[in-house]
Amino acid sequence: MSTTPVPAHFPDVLRQFPLAGRYVSAAPYGSGHINDTYVVHQDEGRPAPKRYVAQRINHNIFKNVPALMDNVQRVTAHLARKEGPGSRALALVPAHGSRAVIRDEFGGWWRFYDFVEGAHTVDRVTNEAEAREAAGAFGDFQAQLADLPGGRLQETIPNFHHTRSRFENFRRAMAEDQAGRAAEVQPEIEFACSREADSDVLLKLLAKGEVSERVTHNDTKINNVMLDDVTRRAVAVIDLDTVMPGLPLYDFGEMMRTSASSTAEDDPDAGSMHLVLPYFRVLVEGYLASAVGGVLNATERAHLGFAGQLMTYENGLRFLTDYLQGDTYYKIQHPRHNLDRCRTQFALVRSIVAQQDALGRILESIQP
Ligand code: ADP
Numbered sequence: 001m002s003t004t005p006v007p008a009h010f011p012d013v014l015r016q017f018p019l020a021g022r023y024v025s026a027a028p029y030g031s032g033h034i035n036d037t038y039v040v041h042q043d044e045g046r047p048a049p050k051r052y053v054a055q056r057i058n059h060n061i062f063k064n065v066p067a068l069m070d071n072v073q074r075v076t077a078h079l080a081r082k083e084g085p086g087s088r089a090l091a092l093v094p095a096h097g098s099r100a101v102i103r104d105e106f107g108g109w110w111r112f113y114d115f116v117e118g119a120h121t122v123d124r125v126t127n128e129a130e131a132r133e134a135a136g137a138f139g140d141f142q143a144q145l146a147d148l149p150g151g152r153l154q155e156t157i158p159n160f161h162h163t164r165s166r167f168e169n170f171r172r173a174m175a176e177d178q179a180g181r182a183a184e185v186q187p188e189i190e191f192a193c194s195r196e197a198d199s200d201v202l203l204k205l206l207a208k209g210e211v212s213e214r215v216t217h218n219d220t221k222i223n224n225v226m227l228d229d230v231t232r233r234a235v236a237v238i239d240l241d242t243v244m245p246g247l248p249l250y251d252f253g254e255m256m257r258t259s260a261s262s263t264a265e266d267d268p269d270a271g272s273m274h275l276v277l278p279y280f281r282v283l284v285e286g287y288l289a290s291a292v293g294g295v296l297n298a299t300e301r302a303h304l305g306f307a308g309q310l311m312t313y314e315n316g317l318r319f320l321t322d323y324l325q326g327d328t329y330y331k332i333q334h335p336r337h338n339l340d341r342c343r344t345q346f347a348l349v350r351s352i353v354a355q356q357d358a359l360g361r362i363l364e365s366i367q368p
Pocket residue numbers: 029030031032033034035036037053090113114115116117120121223224238239240
């Protein structure tokens with residue numbers, strides 16, 4: 001659960017947005033690790049209140065909020081145009097004066113979205129249908145953005161999936177040992193170093209032109225896709241802050257990390273974490289059956305399993321780095337939260353490596 005309470009000055013923020021009805025309440029919402037997300041209830045005189053999502057954007061992480069919001073505006077407008085009337089795609093609610101985002105008196109950046117009603121997110125996949133829906137939704141999302149007008153999107157976090165840079169950040173954090181925790185995490189440090197070479201694999205393929213850059217989501221966690229409460233079909237891809245140039249393999253990899261895993265990212269018992277092969281199979285089937293399936297080349301298809309391994313490793317490195325730096329990036333609920341997260345990720349990497357042959361057989365058996 002999001003834990004940041006509704007700030008006392010929230011009414012001042014609210015006043016800047018032309019919301020329907022009268023304010024009833026606001027409460028922390030969702031389980032994102034980055035932004036402060038709140039659900040806002042407005043009484044419109046109807047039996048059910050009208051809801052909005054308010055977000056205070058984490059500007060320690062997103063350094064250039066206007067550039068980020070420019071991306072988000074372009075992407076949401078494009079999705080709305082593509083989907084036409086009745087679209088349930090994520091839609092911004094502009095502030096007075098048609099501003100996409102406002103700044104509060106403390107320097108906080110706020111935006112509002114329409115609440116995607118009749119839908120929900122899950123933090124973990126519990127059946128194959130959910131995994132298939134997520135894969136199809138993220139694949140279709142990427143295909144929808146292939147003809148985004150207006151030039152290259154801005155990089156909201158430079159080198160976001162540049163795994164080599166992530167490794168170098170980790171190495172620096174380990175050397176600096178700001179929080180005095182390096183001694184306690186020697187096994188994790190050793191594991192991270194043992195797989196350093198993985199960091200360069202996709203970057204080398206990109207440099208050789210064997211895989212290509214496209215507009216990708218880059219944070220395809222299962223809880224960034226909304227599923228219809230009744231049909232269970234995917235209705236909207238959310239969390240658009242990292243939509244920018246990237247590799248489709250990053251999107252597949254992030255999806256595999258969170259949708260083909262046996263337990264929660266922060267399970268304190270890393271021993272419960274392994275790759276769930278049947279979920280991997282439906283993720284591949286769903287991704288290749290989506291509108292992006294025909295676009296992937298043979299090298300990209302062959303690296304789908306590795307992409308999951310790499311994104312899991314990268315997230316493990318990032319959690320370990322944050323732990324070593326004293327928990328400055330991700331929201332945490334307890335002091336060992338980032339370490340628990342790192343351990344599950346490294347356990348998942350081990351499991352993916354151990355099942356490499358089975359992954360290869362699955363990939364060969366699924367035709368594009
Ligand atoms: P973070 O970057 O912190 O992960 P998200 O944008 O993913 O923030 O929002 C956190 C959670 O809030 C999501 O996982 C989802 O459950 C919920 N959420 C976000 N936007 C909406 C929306 N427009 N309608 C309904 N729920 C939403």
